[in-house]
Amino acid sequence: MTEKKTPLLDELEKGKWPSFVTEIKRAAVKSPASAELLQVLERSYAERRGHWKHGGIVGVRGYGGGVIGRYVDEPETYPNIAEFHTVRINQPSGFFYNTKTLRTICDLWEKHGSGLTNMHGSTGDVILLGCKTESIQPIFDDYSEAGFDLGGSGSCLRTTNCCVGPGRCEHACYDTLEACYNITNEFMDELHRPMWPYKSKIKFSGCANDCTGAIARADISVIGTWRDSLRIDQNAIKEYAAEEFPIQSAVVAKCPTHCLTYNKETQELSVVAEDCTRCNHCINLMPKAIQAGKEKGATLLVGGKSTIVQSAFMSSVVVPFMKMEVEDDFEEFKDTVRRIWEWWDENGKTRERIGETIFRLGMGKFLRETEIPPVPQQVFRPRANPYVFWNQEELDQSGTAMDGSEVKNYNK
């Protein structure tokens, strides 16, 4: 491999932040593909454009996705990255690793690929960046034997993801790690064999802080919450007071619903439970003194997606409170999600995410047909227009257009 100059990229080895250029150069020592990647990237920096072509179809026996085809646009000039595909490996819940597992990932990727990886992609997978078409099946075989499986790509359930949850967080209202693991295993077929109108994502966040960005990024957003009143430890409040923590100004005054009252004399904090929206602000600021209620579970929100095509949607509430119990194998969640997918699969157009289908056909129709009860928690506010669709079967149909009667008869 000849050493070629990369003066533009070299500029990005300066500065305090760790450099991806340094990383590509490290990989390039062992991988001719990575060395060529450096060259084509230097050229992109000079020309200010990308040099990658569309993915063709590449894959693994028995799977419909998990590998993204990628080809350089001048294969003659860059033969080592003529094919430079991405392999998605389903990460363990919460991105926890032991070093043995991580080293296995590295060793296999050194054997078959570029030696470059993202830890992790935005959806959650371990992204193995750059291999040839001929290597894909061997890569899968090796990783599979080592206990790994592919992630999702295409019009399928994409790789699920979750926050750190009860593994290292006091806020987790349900076991996000177990939920993600259990539910991923439940929906292996949906994940590995694309058969839907478009992709669908699930993200599990343990509390309203939503560290996975579920509401913005997942079609099915599962955000931990509780149903009863938050719990206040008055002794701990007194300790915060003793440390001169600004209870009134930072916590009480900024409570969005003004449901907290702090008595400076007695150093007691009280809550009007029915006014609390469980936004987590006070818990975030005073975790030693305030914690969630005892009746814990999750809010199910549906429809989140990013920009293309109909602009970005955030997920919106579908089930305000749902139990998420390991003991019952997350039954309510699985049942509900199956009904939602089924409805979308029947009604969605190609490349239409769940949120867009609901928007096009109406939340009312969605709720009726998935048998999810309408509740005011599903909306910020009711409709402003009077354009209600009425179930004609519940009306008096004698003399309406529904019974095919003549207008003349009705007039009499």
Place this chain on the structure above:
Amino acid sequence: MTEKKTPLLDELEKGKWPSFVTEIKRAAVKSPASAELLQVLERSYAERRGHWKHGGIVGVRGYGGGVIGRYVDEPETYPNIAEFHTVRINQPSGFFYNTKTLRTICDLWEKHGSGLTNMHGSTGDVILLGCKTESIQPIFDDYSEAGFDLGGSGSCLRTTNCCVGPGRCEHACYDTLEACYNITNEFMDELHRPMWPYKSKIKFSGCANDCTGAIARADISVIGTWRDSLRIDQNAIKEYAAEEFPIQSAVVAKCPTHCLTYNKETQELSVVAEDCTRCNHCINLMPKAIQAGKEKGATLLVGGKSTIVQSAFMSSVVVPFMKMEVEDDFEEFKDTVRRIWEWWDENGKTRERIGETIFRLGMGKFLRETEIPPVPQQVFRPRANPYVFWNQEELDQSGTAMDGSEVKNYNK
């Protein structure tokens, strides 16, 4: 005329609130048409449906509108209201009347019509309710001679309207009565001869309280405001304090921008002028002590309309501050509105209100083509999607699709 029974309507003569049934009966004494109206209305109450047909075209020589045709659906049964048209008379600014004028309206309507009227219709006109086709021209001729003119109907400038303004309100930031009168006279042709895609309304409100509901009901909403800081009379503040008016809780604490500070010791109220949004809340509550700034004028908002078809729109800010001076004959307003109408006339579809045209084609295009400067006051917040239309002429077009160049050449 035979006395017929109206047992259902008679129920509506009971109770404290003045009764329209009583009024119809009063008119019925002199008008056979009103007597028949009572009968058909009683039937509507029994059958729970209306009995009026579509308006055919009825009108006055030289005008394109001002009269709404109305026909009963069983003319044989109700010959006196077979034709029962509405005449719209343009009201004086602010609904102020001397009794001579009112009596003239009554006398002429007694001569020609049903003797029933609305004082006034929602748009503003004196609504004369019920006359025959043959009476329309004589009605116009008589009213015209007495100094009245028709209001608007159809796809025209509808009758303009204004609040009580400087005639009886301390809040008026410009002369709404004169503006309405002057500008109505300016646009007589637009008002009387429908020639637009659909109707267009102007309403003049003297302050942010918007007593004409301009923002909800008018395509062109003119709402009084000021540009500098509100003025506080500290002596008057002290008087409010002496009367134990709740300055802190009712005014300061409820200021939406928290721009007011009340010093209880000195009994002084101060404002951070640049944080004030001129919402009028403090002025409403303490009119003796707080008044608008000195640099007065109006905010021009565009696009208001009610529900049918694309759901209700409120007007939105187009020109944050505009002088509305009698001295310069409201020049800036007239120029701006002419440009807005011209754009709408060129771009609007049939039955599309200005707001809907702007929504369909984009506020950016509207502003560019009407030469109204874009300012952040026009929006609550900027766009969330990245779908910007770029003026291609301002870009480097060498090698883009715009110059028709071949993709192959560009790649080189």
Place this chain on the structure above:
Amino acid sequence: MAAKLDQGPPNYKEMLPPVILENYGKWKYHEIPRPGVLKHVSETGATMHSVRVASPRLVSIDFVRDLCVIADEYCEGFLRFTTRNNVEFLVGDEAKLNPLLAELEAKGYCVGGTGASISNIIHTQGWVHCHTPATDASGVVKAVMDDLYEYFDSMKLPAKLKMGLACCLNMCGSTHCSDIGIVGVHRTPPRIDHDKIRKGTEIPSLVASCPTGAIRPDPKNKSVIVNNDKCMYCGNCYTMSPAMEIYDAKNDGIAILIGGKVSNARSAPSFSRMVIPFLPNNAPRWPETTKAIRDIIELWIANAHKGERLGEWVERIGWERFFSLSGLPFSDMLIDDYIFARETFRTGAAFKY
């Protein structure tokens, strides 16, 4: 006598009483000495009292003449109407205020509608004169105002309450931005009179008039077909063609929307929101409607802060809390499914029960 074209409205200046001409633009502040009476004070020290009186809006010319008699006696021959169809007697001479009030009371006029009260219901024509009504207008208003009269001639509400009634989905008269909006609703698709269509309807315009694309041409019959599943009964097609009868006495009725306002004071103008999708047309006094409105108003009185408009109160406590406090049933019909529906979906995990 040739009629003059385009002479415009009468000049308002001729309609102003002397006290206004003298103090035009000089008003400094106003007070409400008692319900129904506004006292305006000028920079010059002059005062004017306005006495606000209810009108049923649909009135005879004799009603107007009666007003004139009173105005001549107490107001130097001047009066005005309000945008909400109240009458205002303008009293320049304070000595005439009490005699005027006494006469109004003697004659049975309703004085009120100022400050924290209900200030007359803006409304439409209904069965009296409209061609697309789903309910009556004047009759419903009469029934509701009879029931709520105590809130017209007092000022004991948390804040002002502006109501509007529209007899169909056109929602004329600002019902879409009212504290309480009463809206006539159809609930069944139009019945097509094919003969009438063949006789004179311009089919492309009719097809184009449907906001949901539910109407398509039927060339074989020289008529149209309505896809009933897509129809939302707006009646826009009936406005385009009399062949599309939309009224349906058995199923028409009233929907209630609340929480709108047009004023910018404190909070931004807001749309009314539907809280009851349907109440029957129980003429002549609509008891379900009057009760529903009274219940909402009493809940607001019991729970709102002083100065808080109905919609400001609901927004503060949250719509979900309004439904649990009011006990009104929530259904999917209250969830928007039209153009801007997405903005109403709760894109957040914080809410009450």
Place this chain on the structure above:
Amino acid sequence: MAAKLDQGPPNYKEMLPPVILENYGKWKYHEIPRPGVLKHVSETGATMHSVRVASPRLVSIDFVRDLCVIADEYCEGFLRFTTRNNVEFLVGDEAKLNPLLAELEAKGYCVGGTGASISNIIHTQGWVHCHTPATDASGVVKAVMDDLYEYFDSMKLPAKLKMGLACCLNMCGSTHCSDIGIVGVHRTPPRIDHDKIRKGTEIPSLVASCPTGAIRPDPKNKSVIVNNDKCMYCGNCYTMSPAMEIYDAKNDGIAILIGGKVSNARSAPSFSRMVIPFLPNNAPRWPETTKAIRDIIELWIANAHKGERLGEWVERIGWERFFSLSGLPFSDMLIDDYIFARETFRTGAAFKY
């Protein structure tokens, strides 16, 4: 050795260090004893320290192996990654904390990203590996984070700051709900390679892919025609067909959006809003972009209340005030003209200057 199908991800339970296995679900609270270090305290009294370290996201396997060496020495062989691509060393034995920090410093690792700081920029592949990028991803992030490094290894911001970079309008990686979003934008219509279209593009799908209906079939040429006036350069057509090249080195660049968040804490989740429609692709260090972002952050630091996220601050003062304070030019390009545009128009007469 036959590969097993559908065996799913490795079981996370095997990946948890002893201190977590013992305190799973028992964590009571956490503190941030210094930037980059979280101290979690369990109900059992046990503690665990997490040391957060920056990653460039695009890393070599040697980088990962280096992490493993450290984790073996100080963390019993366990570590984790965060959703924002930071690495976290999980220290069960408090005695090993300071030695770990010393070693990290000696080896040049960047420790930080906790609390009121910038916590690494979520980003996409850019020129490294994406087929539709309008800018690079890793390079821009490197330039911006070098510039803002003082806000990574300290906690002196008013609140946490989450940034995202997406190299095209797909806005992958939550840029649409980030405190600051950096988005690659194309600005010119696609260039059509008619040969390629004729060779294998499914024309109906291509036509259907355009959100604004700007593409129509051209049967005569067996290709398509783009209405350039309707094109908003989203690149969706390029995703459907490689014949619609959308990159344009002379005009591609970056837009800046601010004020989004996903957390429900205090205020509802919100979208990022565009404040700068275009900055040039001045590789390798994008000085205009780094400066624009620094200016916005410094304005926020100077004006926000403690605890106020960037978007919460802007919403409190008003976007119009943000523009006057920042001096950023406002143009019609910042006004929405897409599906939900109406909700962004200021339907009120109350505003600042």
